[in-house]
Amino acid sequence: MASHGEASPYAVRLSARVFGVVQGVGFRFWTMGKAEELGLSGEVRNLDDGSVAVVAEGPEPQVRALLDWLNSGRTPGRVERVEDDLSAADGSFHGFRAL
Template sequence: MKLIRATVRIKGVVQGVNFRYFTQRTALEHNLTGCVRNLPNGDVEAIFEGRESDVRKVLEWCRQGPSAAHVNELLIDWEDYRGEFDEFRVMR
C-alpha cells in the first residue's frame, strides 16, 4: 500500500456548483485526508493524501465533478505523502 499526495487544480465551471462539498464527500468515501478551496481566478484547488489507488479514484471523479460542473482541465502535482492532515476539510 503506497501512500501519496496529489495537489490538483481543477479548471472550468467549478465554482458556484458545490464542487468543494462534493469533493469532500468523495474524498471521505475513499478515506482520504486533505483540503479543497476556491481560488480567486475561478479554479478549485484540492490536496489529497492517502492510498495511491484511492487518490487516483478521486482524481477520476474530479474530471467530471458534480452534475452542474463543467471541468475543462486537471493540473496534478504528484508529491510524497506528508501526513499533515487528520481529516478532509473544505477551506473558505
C-alpha cells in the same frame, strides 16, 4: 493512516487545480464527500482566479480514484481541465475539509 507529521510509505499526495465552472455549484462539498468516501485526508478550496485547489493524501489507488472522479464529468459544474501532480504524502492532514 499514519499519525500527524508521519505519512505511510504507501501514501501519496495529489495536488490538483481544477478549472472550469467549479465555483458556486457545490463542487468543494461534493469533492470533500468523495474524498471522505475514499478515506482520504486533505482539503479543497476556491481560488481567486475561479479555479479550485485540491490536496488529498492517502493510499495511491484511492488518490487516483479521486483524480479519475475529478476528470470524469460526474462532478458538479463543468470541469474543463485538471492540472495534477502526485508526490509523497507528508501526513500533515487530519480528515478532509472544504475551505
